Amino acid sequence: DAKTTQPPSMDCAEGRAANLPCNHSTISGNEYVYWYRQIHSQGPQYIIHGLKNNETNEMASLIITEDRKSSTLILPHATLRDTAVYYCIVRVAGGGFQKLVFGTGTRLLVSP
Amino acid sequence: NAGVTQTPKFRILKIGQSMTLQCTQDMNHNYMYWYRQDPGMGLKLIYYSVGAGITDKGEVPNGYNVSRSTTEDFPLRLELAAPSQTSVYFCASSYSRGLAGAKNIQYFGAGTRLSVL
Numbered sequence A: 001d002a003k004t005t006q007p008p009s010m011d012c013a014e015g016r017a018a019n020l021p022c023n024h025s026t027i028s029g030n031e032y033v034y035w036y037r038q039i040h041s042q043g044p045q046y047i048i049h050g051l052k053n054n055e056t057n058e059m060a061s062l063i064i065t066e067d068r069k070s071s072t073l074i075l076p077h078a079t080l081r082d083t084a085v086y087y088c089i090v091r092v093a094g095g096g097f098q099k100l101v102f103g104t105g106t107r108l109l110v111s112p
Numbered sequence B: 001n002a003g004v005t006q007t008p009k010f011r012i013l014k015i016g017q018s019m020t021l022q023c024t025q026d027m028n029h030n031y032m033y034w035y036r037q038d039p040g041m042g043l044k045l046i047y048y049s050v051g052a053g054i055t056d057k058g059e060v061p062n063g064y065n066v067s068r069s070t071t072e073d074f075p076l077r078l079e080l081a082a083p084s085q086t087s088v089y090f091c092a093s094s095y096s097r098g099l100a101g102a103k104n105i106q107y108f109g110a111g112t113r114l115s116v117l
Helices: none
Strands: A009-013 A018-023 A031-038 A045-050 A061-064 A070-075 A084-092 A106-111 B004-007 B010-013 B019-025 B031-037 B043-051 B054-057 B064-066 B076-078 B087-094 B112-116
Touching (some): A009 A018, B004 B087, B043 B064
Antiparallel strands (some): A084 A106, B031 B043, B064 B076
8 A cells, every 4th residue: 555644733713614635645546545533532434535526415425636646635624523633544445454554643623 | 122231330459350341242243342542542352243143353463352242231341450451441342244344333332441459
C-alpha cells in the first residue's frame, strides 16, 4: 500500500468548511483513497473513498487531483461533533483480504 | 442492527493472567479483524479471518490467539498478559465477494480498553 502524509493537526471554526489534505505521491493506478475518522478513542468510522473522480456523500466530499498524488477531504459545514482524528488511507479496493494501514492522521479541532 | 459488539469495555489484568476479548457482528460479514491501538498511535493489525475456520496473523500477533468457529464471532485470547499488551483493542468486520473494485469497508466496534499491571 502507498504511504500517505497528513498534517498532524488543524483547526476549524464551527459552520465553516474543513479542508483536510493528504499526500500520496506513490499511489498506484489500482489504489483507492479511503478516509476514516476516529472520534475520541471510539472505533474508526468510514467516511468516503474514491479512485480518480471527485466523490460526495452525506458526510463529506473527496477531491482527488488529476495526477492522483494528493487529495482533500471536505467537511462542508463543520460541527463540534466533527472534532476527531482523520485518517487518509490508500489501498487496493475489493479483491481479497485488505489491510488498513493507519498512520497518525490529522487531529481536527472544531471550535465554536 | 447492533453492528460490531465488543465485550468487555474495560478490563484490568494482572501480569500473567489470561483473558478473552469477545467480538460479535450481526451483518453476516465474512471478514473479521482485530487491531490494537497504543496511545497517540494508529491501529496495528493483530489477526484477521476471511471466514469461519480460517484465521491468519497480522503485523503484531505475538502473545495473542484467535479462533473463528462461526461467521458471527471472532474472540481474541490473551495468554500470560504482559504490560506491553496494555492498549485499546478494536474488532472490525467487512464484506468482500472477492471482486476487484468492491468497497470492502470495515466497520469497527467501540473497543476494549485493557490495562495490564
